[in-house]
Amino acid sequence: MKILFVHNYPATFTRIDKEILNSRHTVRELYVRHTCPWQLLLATVAAIRGVFWCDLVFAWFGAFHALLPFLLAKLLRKPCVVVASGYDVANEPTIQYGNMRPGLRRWIGKWVFQLADRVLPVSQFTACETATNAGVAQRKIWVIPHGVSMPDNSILDEDAHRQPFILTVGGISELNLERKGLLNFARLAALFPDHIFLIIGPIQEINALRRLQEIAPSNLFIPGALAYDELRRFMQTVSVYVQLSHYESFCMALAEAMLAGCIPVVVNRGALPEVVGDAGFVVPYNDLQQIAQALQKALASDSCARKRASQRIARNFSLEARAESLLEVLAKIER
Numbered sequence: 588m589k590i591l592f593v594h595n596y597p598a599t600f601t602r603i604d605k606e607i608l609n610s611r612h613t614v615r616e617l618y619v620r621h622t623c624p625w626q627l628l629l630a631t632v633a634a635i636r637g638v639f640w641c642d643l644v645f646a647w648f649g650a651f652h653a654l655l656p657f658l659l660a661k662l663l664r665k666p667c668v669v670v671a672s673g674y675d676v677a678n679e680p681t682i683q684y685g686n687m688r689p690g691l692r693r694w695i696g697k698w699v700f701q702l703a704d705r706v707l708p709v710s711q712f713t714a715c716e717t718a719t720n721a722g723v724a725q726r727k728i729w730v731i732p733h734g735v736s737m738p739d740n741s742i743l744d745e746d747a748h749r750q751p752f753i754l755t756v757g758g759i760s761e762l763n764l765e766r767k768g769l770l771n772f773a774r775l776a777a778l779f780p781d782h783i784f785l786i787i788g789p790i791q792e793i794n795a796l797r798r799l800q801e802i803a804p805s806n807l808f809i810p811g812a813l814a815y816d817e818l819r820r821f822m823q824t825v826s827v828y829v830q831l832s833h834y835e836s837f838c839m840a841l842a843e844a845m846l847a848g849c850i851p852v853v854v855n856r857g858a859l860p861e862v863v864g865d866a867g868f869v870v871p872y873n874d875l876q877q878i879a880q881a882l883q884k885a886l887a888s889d890s891c892a893r894k895r896a897s898q899r900i901a902r903n904f905s906l907e908a909r910a911e912s913l914l915e916v917l918a919k920i921e922r
Contacts, residue, residue, distance in 0.1 A: 589614075591634075594647040595620070601802060604913065607910045617637050626700070630652070634656045636801050641672065642921075643665060647670045649669045649675045649676070649696050650692070671709070672709045674836065675721075676716040676897070681833075709730075711730055712836065712861055714728050727786070753882065755784075755829050756770050756844075758793055761798075770865075774802065786809045788808070827849060830853045833872070845862075855872055865869065
């Protein structure tokens with residue numbers, strides 16, 4: 588089958604899905620950028636050519652970039668599949684996040700989801716958002732969680748190289764100060780002056796970095812972004828991974844950190860409890876006292892707890908399971 592793979596963000600998860608689809612089908616990528624008119628024009632021409640060429644349109648995120656390919660595909664009676672994840676189904680006015688807030692983006696997003704033959708949320712939480720906020724019928728929804736690839740040294744036998752570091756991952760932006768809980772992470776660091784806290788991620792907005800630095804204690808380090816493989820290797824040396832987000836549709840960094848043997852401490856928002864399960868600590872959102880207590884327990888965890896966290900991800904969120912489910916969905920549509 589020939590697949591037009593449409594996305595607006597060249598992230599690790601889009602690359603992974605493209606590789607999965609390419610293992611069984613012929614895939615043509617359409618990366619839609621619309622920061623200036625000529626990019627939008629090129630994307631429009633590529634979308635028209637791509638839809639005439641393909642047998643199926645597969646889009647990551649139900650947003651503007653998928654609308655034209657889906658409309659053309661429906662006119663030509665070709666099936667459409669969309670992955671729902673995060674901003675495209677979110678409605679979080681308190682942090683000004685999500686396309687399902689009132690406005691043009693909501694109308695476009697709902698149109699995309701209605702045109703889709705299958706909608707593939709990345710978590711049960713996102714499936715609820717997809718049905719509630721985007722109005723997608725349950726019969727069209729098929730939950731396929733993110734898949735995390737197993738590193739070569741995934742079996743954790745000892746903590747010989749484990750450092751008492753506390754890590755969180757997120758780009759430094761005004762939105763992420765609240766959405767990713769970076770401000771609360773800085774406040775948490777002030778309660779543990781003898782431990783090293785790190786925020787790893789690209790510095791996207793200087794003003795956000797300055798706001799963070801204003802409250803950051805001396806034991807909080809913000810080194811910027813790391814390459815994907817370098818970050819995953821670093822996670823194998825970290826004791827605890829903390830995620831204090833206001834909103835998460837899944838959180839790949841959390842799953843990757845757990846797989847690497849980090850003890851997770853997360854808040855009870857979004858899909859974070861769904862990922863952690865009983866292999867870590869889930870505490871109330873914005874309750875810094877309970878977060879600190881959980882962190883203290885996490886720092887005292889032994890290698891058995893690390894293995895339990897790693898095994899949960901390997902068992903429930905493997906890359907092989909995602910690949911099998913994605914290909915199964917396409918096979919059913921192809922028939």
